[in-house]
Amino acid sequence: MKNGVASIIALALSLAFHGPALAQEQTCPPAPDHSAALTDLIRAAQAAEDERSGRMLSNEMWALWSDAPDSYAQELLDEGMSRRNIYDYDGAMKAFEALIAYCPDYAEGYNQRAFIHFLREDFSAALPDLDRTLALSPRHVAAITGRALTLSALERKAEAVLALRKALAMNPWLSERHLLPVLEAAEQEL
Template sequence: MLAVAMAGPAAAVDEARLDKLFARLEQADPGEARRIAKEIELELSKSGSPAMDLLLKRGRDALEAGETGAAIEHLTALTDHVPDFAQGWHLRAIAFAKKDLYGPALADLERALALRPRHFAALYGLGTILGEVGRPGMAREVFEKVLSIHPHFKDVPKALERLDRQRGGATL
């Protein structure tokens, strides 16, 4: 009985709905894409447990308040309790990256993307870190993958421009 209780909540994500949202996102105009992306993000934020949702909220709130250490603590508790919840790994990766802890951030993004390969925000984070650690070619590939999932992801064109400037500067 205890093993069942400690196993964590059942998946709360409606996979069929998520598949439909991703299909619509690929074809949407920019305005509609923003709305669909928010729906996807909401769906991906469902842990299946009010207690775990609270840890996610506390982690997110700490990140927004600039309390990176507290965010890591909350999100570590979340990933410990619900290791199959990609959003916990994704947000903890953001917290690690804010502390310039790129190794742990990359490991968390790898876990998030293993669980949710179409998690465009996690992919964007991966591309950003790859650009920061001097892997512009890999970063470009990841950003192109983001655009194949979410063609109107607003930050990708700026990120690609940054990579182009870095590459241009390196060849002079």
């Protein structure tokens, strides 16, 4: 982990001192195109007969979303996720911000930063990152689910219901499926 932090600091310092010239030298390649594999996983999740099978397919989807464009981007993503897992949200945020600066067209950087905002209960900050994730990766089921949870926390129940239904249409086995009746009831009360 120390090497990851050192890399983040080195990139930030290099960008600060060398500006646009260095940024042009260190260009993030396009994210891998996993659209066909994601289509197959979504179809399999829709046809899955039980929760265990659906969860396994969700894990395979995560493997696709977390496949960064290059080794440096992967290092930043892994560092941020490791930091998040030990509740070092400041360190995680730095890693995800560095990832977004390096790879502005890689959806998972925004999704992970949104998750940190969500964990910090800064729901208003999470929503634009989730929207950017979905602009880059419209079938990111986890981001759609995260958007539903964020909208619910912002008391935007009708939008939350629509988002959760959209996610469940792609993967009916999401653990958040149990929240749909609760959100629908809350929407009815409004």
